[in-house]
Amino acid sequence: MGLVIGEISYTNMLPLYYYLDRDYLNRIGCMFIPQIPAQLNEAMSKGAIDVGGISSFSYGEHVDQYTLLPNLSVSAPKNVGSIFLFSKVPITQLDGKKVALTSSSATSVNLLKIILQTFYQMDVSYTVMKPDFNEMLKDHDACLLIGDDAIVTLWGLSPDFHRYDLGQIWYEHTKLPMTFAVLAVRNEILERENERISILYDGFMTSKNKCLENNYSEMISSIRKDLSGSKTYWENYFQGLNHDLTDKHIEGLYLFYDKATELGLLKKVNKISLWSALDHCHSI
The missing domain is CATH 3.40.190.10 (Periplasmic binding protein-like II)
Structure with a gap:
């Protein structure tokens, strides 16, 4: 049936998507939908998007319906810069x-x-x-x-x-990192699309790691053609971001959700589920 992938159309998410082999992914039935976070949040909640980048808050709203892809996020240990x-x-x-x-x-x-x-x-x-x-x-x-x-x-x-x-x-x-966006997948397609999700996940990880290895140089050259800004500015910007999802990130997410719950912005989030290619998902 194919896999519809949401793509946050901001530069802070770009390292996870920049080196994806889109031609290959298209051939195996993957389609990309680039939108701003609010649009992707709504599309995923309605089932129009199967997997991709969404706001962390939106994951909290749909925690029982979505599973997170591990080791992937848009986070900031301190300054986010955007x-x-x-x-x-x-x-x-x-x-x-x-x-x-x-x-x-x-x-x-x-x-x-x-x-x-x-x-x-x-x-x-x-x-x-x-x-x-x-x-x-x-x-x-x-x-x-x-x-x-x-x-x-x-x-x-x-x-x-x-x-x-x-x-x-x-x-x-x-004293915790803030995770602004996550990579999530709707639970009902986990079993059906596990193979394609595995291929896509490998692509996300490869893209992230390749950007880190070359200090975002190729990606920055591309960004400067669209948005301008100096090479030094963009290097400093991406060095201030983080695209992992460690235990510290999860701790920060739980605290964010707890404080949102205290203000009546969100229902209590009791568990965060991470996808695994082997057991499909586990909670932490």
Whole structure:
């Protein structure tokens, strides 16, 4: 029947996809759907996508329906470099203010709510909008942007604005990495598509490792043609990211889910299931 693969269309996910042999994967029945995280989250929840990159928060919403592919994520041990709160005032002065949230995200939107309500004990009014810096700040005191939207905004940011990296704030308060996106598969297709999933998983791991081996050099050359930016900027950016899913990442995810549950944003997540080619999945 084939395998429909979701692909987050941001550079932070690119190392997992860059070296995939798409011609071969297409020949064996794999089809790629590139979209922003919010669109992929919805498509996967409706069964239009079988496997691929989604927001970590969306996995938490569907924890009983999805299984994670191990060793793969978009995470940050500290600074993520592409998820920013841009503000007219210091973050400590946002109590009672209005914040515009990007419509592209799930994880970052809820992470910001955790940061402002739990870490800073502030009551903030939120509005979800299309990711447009100038439009978002017309009637709001701050805005949240993610991915390439955040990077391009950062490059042209006036010194009058304050900016805050959500990955860094999370680390300062938890001492744990923040996992923003995961690679997940719908449970009902695990048995049916185990062979194709195994081939795809090997491709993801090969792509990640090859990017690490050549310090992202080929991929950065390609990115600069589309988005510009200096070679040094992109090297520093990818060195600040992490695409693994270790026990520490899982610990950070559980804490993120617990804090989201405390704020009523998410139902309690009791287990995170990881896929295995041998036993299909196990929980940790």
